[in-house]
Amino acid sequence: MIRTIDLRGRTPSRAELIALVPRAETDVxxxxxxxxxxxxxxxxxxxxxxxxxxxxxxxxxxxxxxxxxxxxxxxxxxxxxxxxxxxxxxxxxxxxxxxxxxxxxxxxxxxxxxxxxxxxxxxxxxxxxxxxxxxxxxxxxxxxxxxxxxxxxxxxxxxxxxxxxxxxxxxxxxxxxxxxxxxxxxxxxxxxxxxxxxxxxxxxxxxxxxxxxxxxxxxxxxxxxxxxxxxxxxxxxAGPTEILIIADASADPAFVTADLVSQAEHDELAAAVLVTDSAELAAAVATEVQTAASVTRHAERVAIALDGPQSAIVLVDSIEVAAAFSNAYGPEHLEIQTADPDAALARLHNAGAIFVGAFSPVSLGDYLAGSNHVLPTGGQSRFSSGLGAYTFLRPQQVIRYDRGALEAVADRIVALSSAENLPAHGEAVTARFAR
Structure with missing residues (x-):
């Protein structure tokens, strides 16, 4: 149902990772x-x-x-x-x-x-x-x-x-x-x-x-x-939802499975990705996800999402490589289920929202965490953020100089305006002292 991408034994470059990350075959x-x-x-x-x-x-x-x-x-x-x-x-x-x-x-x-x-x-x-x-x-x-x-x-x-x-x-x-x-x-x-x-x-x-x-x-x-x-x-x-889970051998396969399925039920194009350095966890999740997907209310939708090119279990050599993969992906929702989540968190830079620990599922953020669930998808978290108060705020600088303060920098303004061949800029300053 969900494919496996095996990157063990490889150290892909950033460009190679960006090319490797699973994506839905859609283009806005x-x-x-x-x-x-x-x-x-x-x-x-x-x-x-x-x-x-x-x-x-x-x-x-x-x-x-x-x-x-x-x-x-x-x-x-x-x-x-x-x-x-x-x-x-x-x-x-x-x-x-x-x-x-x-x-x-x-x-x-x-x-x-x-x-x-x-x-x-x-x-x-x-x-x-x-x-x-x-x-x-x-x-x-x-x-x-x-x-x-x-x-x-x-x-x-x-x-x-x-x-x-x-x-x-x-x-x-x-x-x-x-x-x-x-x-x-x-x-x-x-x-x-x-x-x-x-x-x-x-x-x-x-x-x-x-x-x-x-x-x-x-x-x-x-x-x-x-x-x-x-x-x-x-x-x-913001397009179809995404979840990327970084997990190691300490993670509970049932928790990981439940979280993958929870996001897959949104839409047939939803992306569900597990990145792990544990072959045992990968195998357990691959097995459990088939059962869990078949019994959930939106089983048909979930099956299509998990079977799509946007979903995968990714095997890597270490959590460090997992973090690099995640940074290249830029997920909307990123979960960390590892023995030392703070060590992994320190390596992670690109995500809409990050859920740390086994008891911080994405579903919490969807409803009652207090965080915002309107988040960038499609890799846009590599350069943009989720919705917040700042979305509706514009930073503005208000400049207040009196006569003495302007006079103190007048010569330097004239020097720079002359260097840029914009003499009227300097004249707009010196005109204030001509009288």
Whole structure:
């Protein structure tokens, strides 16, 4: 079911490791043409295009594209008590952990009357995408909304695909989560068209353009986010989920197996990778995963994901090589289940989120760890980070110099402006002292 890649006896270079890592046979760029057409249709035809896309892709036309406040209130009231308690706890924990991401403003004094202030300014309006389809993601509402609120964003819009099961509205549990967080601007729109609507606005439904779009989605959502980047900011092109587990002989095969299966149930393109220096553990997991995958509720989906080119058991000579492999992969979720996890952690640099120890499964981070589960996929954690308050903050420097402070550096400004053949730059300074 899940293939084995044997790298024992080899010390691949970084370039070789990047070529060796298992990936799904998908490319966001192949969806770009279709996504661009859907976005352009929304820009030109607005509500008509959104309704048409809903009928085409979601098999339902929403009566209200903007969900009425009464429906949001009703969804909150109808939340099953256990689900509501879990969402309330998740909100508290994510707020606490996210608060650490907000920098304090600082002022640097460079001389008498010479100040540079560093401040962190929130964007004014954001659009948060919550996917639908194979699963329901009220937890993604929490993960998107809480960082935006803590960053100080004043205007938040949520988009989620309409559901035929609920008469064209979005899933009531998603609505309930939005209501718990006080979000009252929710749209039953999905896919690339929703990204276009958030980026450019739709006057007919009162949807104003946003400055930043965040949230995971399918390949068309990822392609759409790539296309509107520059018009708006985005978090990342979050695609199918990934888990990479580094484990040694001390790891419990049942735990490793359960964690691989847990992420494989998301999607047929989900990636599940074990990297280990223990042939015994690899064999045990290869056996156990077949049984576990066959009895889980979404067995067919899990089997396809584990059998795909994106999933593998990788055998290496040491945990040091395992760390190098992981750094080349840049996983969304990275678990460390080794006898000395801190030693492994010290070698690991590239990951969306890192789960240390046998009792820190990715499922914890999906819901109640307090960390954010909107994370970069497809190797993007090698150069980008997961969603956080900083996603919605812009660092700005405020410069305050008085006359004496400017005069103290005037000659040096003139010297540099002359060296760059930009004399007017220097003259803008000397003009202030000509009188």
């Amino acid at each position: 760029s192949v969806a770009s043409e279709a996504a661009a057409a859907l976005i352009e249709a929304v820009r030109s035809d607005g509500l008509v295009a959104l309704r048409g896309q809903a009928e085409r892709f979601d098999k339902v036309v929403p009566e209200h594209v903007r969900v009425p406040q009464a429906d949001i209130d009703a969804a909150v009231a109808a939340l099953e008590p256990g689900v509501r308690a879990a969402l309330d706890e998740a909100i508290v924990r994510v707020r606490q952990a996210t608060a650490a991401q907000i920098p304090e403003p600082r002022t640097t004094t460079l001389g008498d009357g010479a100040l540079v202030q560093q401040r962190w300014q929130p964007v004014e309006r954001v659009g948060l995408y919550v996917p639908g389809g194979k699963a329901v993601y009220p937890s993604s509402v929490v993960m998107n909304v809480v960082p935006a609120q803590l960053a100080g964003v004043g205007s938040i819009a949520i988009a989620s695909p309409p559901q035929s099961e609920f008469g064209g509205s979005i899933h009531p549990t998603i609505l309930g989560a939005a209501g718990l967080l006080g979000v009252d601007e929710v749209y039953a729109i999905g896919g690339a068209g929703a990204v276009g609507a958030l980026a450019y606005g739709v006057d007919e439904i009162g949807l104003d353009p946003v400055q930043v779009i965040t949230g995971p989605g399918n390949v068309f959502v990822a392609a759409a986010k790539r296309l509107v980047r520059g018009v708006v900011g985005i978090d990342s092109e």
